[in-house]
Amino acid sequence: MSRRAAGLKAWIWQRLTAIYLGLFILFLLGRLVLDPPLHVAEWRGWLGGPLVSTASLLFVFALLLHAWVGVRDILMDYVRPIALRAGLMSLVIVILLGCGLWAVEILIVARVG
Amino acid sequence: MKFRVFRYNPDEDEQPYLQDFEVAAERGMMLRDALLQIKTQDEGFSFRHSCGEGVCGSDGVNVNGENKLACITPLAELKEPVVVRPFPGRPVIRDLVVDMSQFFQQYRAVQPWLIRKDPLPEHEILQSPEERERLDGLYECILCGCCSTSCPSFWWNPDRFHGPQALLTAWRFLADSRDQAADERLDELEGPYKLFRCHTIMSCVEACPKHLNPTRAIGNIKNLMLKKSI
Numbered sequence: 001m002s003r004r005a006a007g008l009k010a011w012i013w014q015r016l017t018a019i020y021l022g023l024f025i026l027f028l029l030g031r032l033v034l035d036p037p038l039h040v041a042e043w044r045g046w047l048g049g050p051l052v053s054t055a056s057l058l059f060v061f062a063l064l065l066h067a068w069v070g071v072r073d074i075l076m077d078y079v080r081p082i083a084l085r086a087g088l089m090s091l092v093i094v095i096l097l098g099c100g101l102w103a104v105e106i107l108i109v110a111r112v113g
Numbered sequence: 114m115k116f117r118v119f120r121y122n123p124d125e126d127e128q129p130y131l132q133d134f135e136v137a138a139e140r141g142m143m144l145r146d147a148l149l150q151i152k153t154q155d156e157g158f159s160f161r162h163s164c165g166e167g168v169c170g171s172d173g174v175n176v177n178g179e180n181k182l183a184c185i186t187p188l189a190e191l192k193e194p195v196v197v198r199p200f201p202g203r204p205v206i207r208d209l210v211v212d213m214s215q216f217f218q219q220y221r222a223v224q225p226w227l228i229r230k231d232p233l234p235e236h237e238i239l240q241s242p243e244e245r246e247r248l249d250g251l252y253e254c255i256l257c258g259c260c261s262t263s264c265p266s267f268w269w270n271p272d273r274f275h276g277p278q279a280l281l282t283a284w285r286f287l288a289d290s291r292d293q294a295a296d297e298r299l300d301e302l303e304g305p306y307k308l309f310r311c312h313t314i315m316s317c318v319e320a321c322p323k324h325l326n327p328t329r330a331i332g333n334i335k336n337l338m339l340k341k342s343i
Contacts, residue, residue, distance in 0.1 A: 008303065
C-alpha cells in the first residue's frame with residue numbers, strides 16, 4: 001500500500017463503503033418488512049437474481065473493506081509493538097478474506113442451487 | 114471549598130498522590146485564585162500561570178476530568194471536591210506542571226507561518242473582507258493545549274499525530290489567501306498518522322476554552338485534500 005493509500009484513500013473508502021452499506025441495509029430491511037420471503041426457495045430465488053446477488057456481493061466487499069479500515073485504525077492506535085501489530089493485521093486480513101470467500105460461496109450456491 | 118490536588122515531586126515522591134486542601138471561596142473567584150491560595154498554604158506546590166485572563170494559555174489543567182484554563186474557570190461552576198490534575202497524557206515535571214515539548218513540536222511541524230513564492234510586495238498583502246473572514250475561529254488559538262491533551266488519538270500517538278491544535282493551525286494557513294504553499298502543506302499531512310488519526314471524537318471542541326472547532330478545521334483539510342486529489 002502506497003503512502004497515499006494509507007491516509008486519504010483509506011478515509012475515502014471508509015466513507016464510500018459506509019454510504020453503500022447504509023443504503024443496502026435499508027433496501028434489505030425494506031424487502032424483509034414489506035415483502036418477506038416465506039420459503040427457503042423464495043428466499044433463494046430472490047437472492048439468486050442477478051441484480052440482488054450482485055448487490056449482495058458488493059455489500060459483502062464493502063463490508064469487508066469498511067471493517068478492514070476500522071480494525072486497522074484500532075490496531076494502529078492501540079497496538080504499538082510493530083511485530084504484534086503486523087501479526088494481528090495479517091490475522092484480520094486472513095479472517096476477512098475467509099469471510100469474503102465464504103460469502104461468495106453462499107451466493108454462488110444460492111444462484112446455482 | 115474542598116480541593117483534591119495532584120502532587121508529584123520527582124525528587125522526593127515515589128508515586129504521585131492527591132492532596133486535600135481547603136480554600137475560602139469568595140464570590141467571583143476563579144480556579145487560578147484558589148490555586149494561588151493553595152500555594153500560600155504550601156509553597157512547594159507548582160503550577161504555571163501568567164496573564165490571569167485567558168489570553169496567555171499557561172494555566173491549562175484538568176479539573177474534575179475536563180481540561181480548562183484555571184484563570185477563566187469560575188469556582189461557582191465546579192462540583193466539590195474539585196479534583197485538579199495536570200493535563201492527561203503529558204509527562205509530569207512537577208505537580209500540575211507538564212512537559213509540552215511534543216505539543217509544540219507538532220505545532221512547529223505544520224509550519225505555522227505564511228509561505229510566499231512570489232516576491233514580497235513593497236506594501237502589505239491585501240485581503241478582501243471575505244478572505245479575512247475565513248480566518249475567524251482559527252487565528253484566536255492561544256496554544257494552551259487543552260484540546261490536544263484531551264484528544265485520545267493524541268494520547269496514543271503524540272509523536273506522530275499532529276493533534277487538534279496543530280491541525281487547526283494547519284487549516285488556518287491553508288485557508289489564508291496570502292499563503293502559497295497549499296499543495297506542499299497537504300502533501301506534508303498525508304499518510305495515516307499526521308492528520309488521519311483524527312476519528313472525529315470531538316473532545317477537542319468540548320475542551321477549547323476559546324470555543325474554537327478543530328474538528329471542523331480537520332474536516333476542511335480532508336475535503337480540500339479530496340478536492341485536490343480528484
